[in-house]
Amino acid sequence: MKKDKLRGLDPAEMQQKLQEINEQSFRIRFQMSMGQPEGLRKLREMRKERARLLTYLRERELETAGKPQGAK
Numbered sequence: 553m554k555k556d557k558l559r560g561l562d563p564a565e566m567q568q569k570l571q572e573i574n575e576q577s578f579r580i581r582f583q584m585s586m587g588q589p590e591g592l593r594k595l596r597e598m599r600k601e602r603a604r605l606l607t608y609l610r611e612r613e614l615e616t617a618g619k620p621q622g623a624k
Contacts, residue, residue, distance in 0.1 A: 558604055559608055573598050574602070580595050
């Protein structure tokens with residue numbers, strides 16, 4: 553998925569996408585353990601996409617929380 557498209561998702565959709573990525577990566581790791589090495593590139597891409605989603609979720613969380621009271 554494109555970065556802009558991921559950033560445009562709402563938090564619930566991001567959580568759903570994370571769940572899908574986790575399920576897919578589990579299946580690919582299982583297949584690789586059975587001797588099918590074709591999934592390595594896909595696994596790397598999903599790991600990066602998962603990290604992006606977690607980053608965007610954290611950004612949204614920080615935006616809604618605002619600045620801490622002790623900040624200058």
